[in-house]
Each structure stands twice: as C-alpha cells, then as structure tokens.
Amino acid sequence: MSQPEHGRNPPPNGQPAGENRPNGGNQPQWGNQPQWGNQPQWGGPPGWAAPQSGGQNQNYPGQPAPGWPPGAPYGQPLYVAPPKPGVIPLRPLQFGEILDGSFQTIRRNAASMFGSALIVQAIGAVFIGIVTLGMFQLSMSLESVSSEAEFADAMGPLLAFVAGTLGVSVLIGFLGSVLQGVLVVPVSRSVLNRRTGFKQMWKLAGPGILPLLGVAALLTLGGLLAAAAVIGIAILLFTAMGPGALLFVLPLGLGSVVVFVWIGLKLMLAPAAIVVEGTGVYDGLLRSWNLTKNNWWRIFGITLVVAIMVGIIAQIVQIPVSLASAAIGGVVAPHPDPDSMTSTLVLTTVISTAIGALVGSVTFAFQASVSSLIYMDLRMRRDGLDVELMRLMETGSDPDGIPGGPSTVTRNSVWPPNGGPYPSVPPGQQPQA
Template sequence: MKDTPGWASPGSAPSDGQTPDAPGPTEPTAAQPTAPSDADPQNPAAKWSQVQPPPAQWSAPAVPPNTGQTPPPPPPVPGQGHRPPGGPGGHYGWGAGWGGPPPAAKPGVIPLRPLGVGEILDGAVATMRAHWRTVLGLSLAVAVVTETVVVLLRGLVLDESAGTEALDNPSATVGELTRAMEYSLLNSGVLVLVSMIGTLVATALLATVISRAVIGKPVTTGEAWRDARPQGAKLCGLILLLLLLTFGVTAAGAVPGILVALAGAAAPGAALAVLGSMGTAVVALWLVVRYSLAAPALMLEKQGIQKSMSRSAKLVRGAWWRVFGIQLLGAFIANIVAAIVVVPFTLLAAALSGGGISGFLTSGSDYGWTFLVISGIGAVIGSMITFPISSGVTVLLYIDQRIRREALDLDLARAAGVQGYSSSGATPGS
C-alpha cells in the first residue's frame, strides 16, 4: 500500500501491549510456539503457530480529555518532513488545513501584508480618526485656498449663465449651441483643474502623516510641513506636468473638429470636436491612473519628478484596473460625504440670496456673491473631510503596491519595532 500521511502498512502495526520500538521476544513462549525444525518445507502452514493473537482493532485515536494544557505536537511522519509550528494555539501545518495562517502584525492603521479594498478604505478613515488634529488641520488649509480660488473664479471670471441660456433655448442656432458647449466645457474644466490641484497638494502633504500612521508613529502638523517643504518645488513641477499631460491629450482630440469648424462647417466641426475629445479623454484617464501614485512616491521616496512618474508607472503596471477601481470607489464615497455637507449649505445660500430657493431653481446659474460665499463655506467643510479619504486611499494604494512588489512590509515592520516579523505567513488581499 502506498504510504501517505496518516496511513501505515497494516503489517507494521504493533500488537496489544507492545510499542513500535519495543524489542521482540528472544525465546519461544507458550502463546507463540515455534515450528519444529523438521517441519515439512512443502507445507508453509506448518511454520505458523496454532495460537495467534487477536487481530488488531483499527480505530481513530481517542480525543484526550481537556486538561487545560496544550497537547504536544504530533510526531513527524516518516518521509514527510517536519511541520514547524504555524501560529498561536498549537496550529501546525496551516497549509494542510490545521488552522489559518498567523495574523499579520498591525502596529498602525493597517496590517503589514497585501491589503484588501476594505482595509484600504478603513485605513484611510482610521488615519483621520487617530490623527485628526494633523489631518484635518492640513486638509482645512488646502480646502480654504482651493475654495477661495473657486469662488473668485466663479464670481469674477467665469460666466456660467452664458452657456445655460443657449442650451435652454429650443430655437438656438448651431453656432449658439456650439459656443454654449464651449463655455460649459471651459467652466467645468477650470473647476476640475482647481479640484485636481487641491487633491494632489493634499495627498502630498498627508503622505507623511499616513506613512507614520501605518507604523503607529504620531506626527504633528509642524513635522509634516517640515518633511514636505523641501519637496515643494518638485511637487509644483509634478502637478504642472500632470495637468499639461492630461488636458493636453484631451484637447488634442478636439483640434481636428476645431479646424473643420474654422473652415466653414460649424456643425460637423462641433460634432467632430466632441467625438475627438471623448476619444482622447479615455487616453487621458489611462494616464491619470498610471501616474496617480507619483505624488506619494515623490514625497516619501524623495525622488525627482521623472523618477516619481516612472515609479508610479512601474507600481501600477499590471494592476491598472485594480488601482482605478479602488480610487473610483474612494472618490465615490468622498463625493457622497461631500454632498451630505454641501447640499444643506447650498439650499441655505439659495434661501438667503435675492431670488430665494424658487428663484435659484428657475434661474439656474444666476449666482450672487451671497450664494457663492455661503456655498463656498460648505465646500470648505466638505473638502476638509473628503481630502483625507481621497489622499488616504492613494497613499495606502502606493504602500500596498510596494508591499506586493517589493516586500515593503519588512521595512515597515523594522521601522515599527516588530520583533521576529516575517512576510512568509502573510495572506494576500483581494
């Protein structure tokens, strides 16, 4: 019979009252008489004793009573090697199903192993909860600057009513509709641009806080600022390069349509510009996700702009859809939280403005300074809460990808002072 773990040859089973390594009897006994020396060699049965011991009773080993002590480990099976202990509670050989793997060390907000989606989101929230003074202080500073720029642009520069009037007019010409779409795209693009800059700056400033939270180390606002300040010029260059790359690719798709419109075919040119922009927007989205980890790489690795972008591209390679999905989920949750905060302020601003809520709903984009200021205050509060979520997801994704690719958890465990840590027992996340 083939020897497998837990099985042995029946012929090697000991009889009752004997152990496997006990020496056998050296002299004949009454129960085991020997065959006579002149036995017939042609009759094999003559060599066996007439009195045989009872057959061995094979059964599962009895479970010992619970004495409160840990039972000794089972002896190694010949030919199968030794199973080292696999965790607390006497779990041996967890790969064979005798219990789960040992839990990963968790000195901070995340366990030091590849992370799942829920652990990344929970880590972002846990960082904000554990270091709320530093996190909310930095986020508030970025939110105030960002929303002040937005309010000034909407009140002084952007004409948001110019686009909606033509779009709401059923008798508008193709040229008027084209100009209205241009106004709307320009206004939306400027606001998205400011929001992207604020998110990148918040991610860079909070990278140090989140990385310290991973190993359970506190950090003050002054320490985070002193750590980020030397990289300030490189951060500005990185933000400018990413924005030029993203919006440049998107605008390049509209160039053929613009040329056709200038040649005299306004309607076909407008349609071609819209289709071209939609096509290149997909490429721009791919680039945004590809270089989305460049900001934490710049701040935590103290690299240059080009090196940080190449590091992000290397970490995202082969995991684009995962990075995109987690960041999209994080942005969705952040926007829901922001809407809960911003909507009441928007309704209050509409009620206190000249036309009231009904006038705001009918006039649409006819905003006044009262409306812009009150709604801007709500946007500051919303951004102060949502910046840590978006930034936390991005930085923890960077750390997670480095754990998966470069075993960063070993360095983090040493930095946290975890003794005897090994990543061999880590369980990958989803």
C-alpha cells in the same frame, strides 16, 4: 507451531522451528498473529496502544498520551494572523480595509491632514468667490447692452472671467497634486501607529517639495496640452466638414477621456513615491507606472467607488446649504433690486464657499488617504514592504522618519530585538536576517 514471542532468542541452530520454506523462514500460523492495537513499530514501542482496562491509559515511560500529537497535524506550521500595529494589518489589503484605514488615519491625524487640506481648499474658495462675483457683475452689465459694439466690448471681460475660472481650476489641481504627496507622510506613519503633527508632516515632506512641484507642473501642463490638442482637432474638423464632423468628434472625445483616465491612474502614485522613497521626478513617474502594472482595473474600481461616495456626500451637504441660501435671500431682500441682489449674492457666496471648503477639505483628505494606502498595498504586494514594516515595528528604529522609505535597518542588525519571537512565524521557523 505457534509464533515465537517478541523479544525471545531463536533456537540454538539459528533457524526457527517448524517447516522449512523456500525463503529460508517459517511463517506464523493464521490464528496466532498479534492484534491490531499491539503491533510493534520499528525502533520503538507501539504508538497507538489499545486502551487498558479500568478506563486508564497506561503509557510507556517518556511517551506521549494516545491521540493527536501536539501542534499542527502532519508537521504543518501553525497559522498566525499578521500584526496590525496601526490603521491596517501588515499584509496586502482588501477594499474595506483601505476605506477603514483612511477614516482612522484622518481621525488620528486631524490637525495635519484636515488642516493642510483646509488651507488649499480655502485658497481655491477665495478665487472661486471672486470669479463668481465677477461673473454676476458682468451678467448684470450684459443686460444693459443695446448694440453690437457694446456687446463686443463686453465680450473681453467675459473671456477674461472664463479664463480666470479655468485658471482657478488648474491652480486647485496643481496644489492638490502637491498636497497629495505631502499627506502620504501621516498615512504611512499611521500604519505603525505613529501620530504626525502639522509641523512634523511638512518637515518630513520638505525634501520632496521641489520634485512634487515638478511632477505637478508636468502633469498639469501635459493635461492642458492634451486638452488643447483635442479641442484644436475638433475645431478643424468642424471647419472642414461642418455638422458631419460629429461622427468623428464624438469618438475622438470619448477616446481622449479614456486615455486621460488610463494615464492619470498609471501616474497617480508618483507623488507618494517621491515623498516616501525620495526619488526624483522621472523616477517617481516610472515608479508609479511600474507599481500599477497589472493592477489598473483594481485601482480604477477603488478610485471610482470612492469618487462616487465623495460626490454623494458632497451633494447631500450642499442641499441644505442651497435651501439656506434661498431662505437668506428671501429674508434679506424680499423685494429684489440690483443693490440688494448684490449684497444677498455676496452673503450667500461667502456661506456656500465656506461650507464647500470644509466639505472639500474632508473629502480631499479622505481621497488622498485612499491613494496613499493603495500605494502601501501595492508595495506590500510587489516589494514585500510588510516584512520591512514588521522589522521596523520590532526594532522601533527611525521613530521620526517615514516608514517605507530607504531602509534604516542594516542586514547585520539584530532582529528581533533581545532574542524575542518573530512576528507571524511559527515556532522553529525563523526568517533570514
């Protein structure tokens, strides 16, 4: 008996014709089963119909054409690349993106970043030039020393110049720590493609100047005290043990350097946190310590590579400067005497310090930009800052503020504006407002 066609009513007695089975129904014969392409589906027509004759697919009314359904397979959301409104994409960053974003930030905000760094480097260059000329005059006076009394008298000015050199280094480090926090303003604004002028940068960083000074003073004082403690311990060991103290002093010195680098990187982001998030001194240090948790080696690698790059560039620039200084000395003073040597030294010192200040301002601005982008990257990884930046990008709110600071968008505000699409979200999936 053949299988009844699909859609026909059964016989009047309610039972299909044919041999009775234990399960109460008849089975269709083997050769009369429907073909694979024509098997009916529950609740609707077949979804995979066999192609009809003539090369034309005849579809049921209201049904899509055979083949893959539109959109992503199996209902998976489509991938949409994160937006990049400014110098970096709004997602956790890679090393190359940090370097590229730093270069672009300096290029777009040259007046604010390069100008501020040049001021600090010029101040340091003036003090370094004064110390260099003083050391030269002192060395010339030491050549005429003929007795121990005269040598003892000359040691006072020598120690004073050494202390002056150390003081200049400390001053440059102190100002650099403050300027690092100020330069985070144009970097964070460049993430949303907002340019920052010189005056605007200092105005936005103004509320955080006092905490920046406090953090810079605390870090500088802590470094000096730690160095003094290590030097004092080394002197005591040499006094008590003699040359054999080297066995203890060398491990002590290496261990101190490791601890200093570790703590320095852990607290490196405190200036950025103070300016962007508006925290105090203690909260800024604690914020930096928490942000760098489980990311120390990555930060160390990026900082080390950038420092090597900057050092190589500075040395390449200083080579022609040294050659030019030697050539100038040979032209100005072919037959050296004390007066001509002094004038030549003044001229070459001015030239070298000026070029050094220019190179130092560029390298410092680049290093500060890298540090600021590391801060933004860690906040996107830990705090979801990229979502807040997308919100600011869509709403356009607070155009003159610092992105990443205390949120200026309330939870009741409409986002996206005017009912527009959500960035980097597949259709049909909308984030919580």
